[in-house]
Amino acid sequence: MGLVILEELPRIVIADGINGKAVTAGTMTVMHVNLDKGAIVPEHSHYHEQVVNVIEGELELTVDGEKFSLTAGKVMVLPPNIVHSGRAKTEVRVIDVFHPVREDFAGSDFGGYSQSDAD
Numbered sequence: 001m002g003l004v005i006l007e008e009l010p011r012i013v014i015a016d017g018i019n020g021k022a023v024t025a026g027t028m029t030v031m032h033v034n035l036d037k038g039a040i041v042p043e044h045s046h047y048h049e050q051v052v053n054v055i056e057g058e059l060e061l062t063v064d065g066e067k068f069s070l071t072a073g074k075v076m077v078l079p080p081n082i083v084h085s086g087r088a089k090t091e092v093r094v095i096d097v098f099h100p101v102r103e104d105f106a107g108s109d110f111g112g113y114s115q116s117d118a119d
Contacts (some may be wrong), residue, residue, distance in 0.1 A: 006032060012110050017040065017088070020096075022105040029102040033094045035059070041086035048098040050078040057092035061085075 009021040017039030023030040035041075035057070043062075052061065054070040061068045061076055065083045070076060078084055104110060 012105060014110050024106055026103055029098045029105055031096040031105060033096055035088035035092040037091050039088040039090055043083055043085040045083045046082050047080050048100060048102060050087055051097040052076040053095040055093040055095060058089040059092045059094065060087045060089055091110050
């Protein structure tokens with residue numbers, strides 16, 4: 001257990017118009033993510049379970065081909081290996097929780113989205 005000051009963490013550029021800060025614990029990663037209006041999260045999958053918590057704005061999330069409109073107070077639970085993508089309909093703030101740890105978010109760089117993450 002330890003205190004984390006978000007302002008002191010490196011900002012990770014995830015995609016055009018999407019950046020965040022990763023808090024990594026022993027078995028999970030919590031990402032504080034900001035999306036500019038119109039930003040696109042490319043279609044991808046990964047072996048991590050993910051909980052998407054929209055704090056502000058509207059995020060259109062497509063999960064296994066089905067579209068959902070997420071706004072503050074709506075939470076989407078994504079099982080491992082499910083194909084998903086997103087589009088920020090407004091400026092959006094999200095807190096994403098991943099289990100197990102997202103090793104690719106452990107530094108200040110993100111290697112990019114890949115369908116092969118599920119392999």
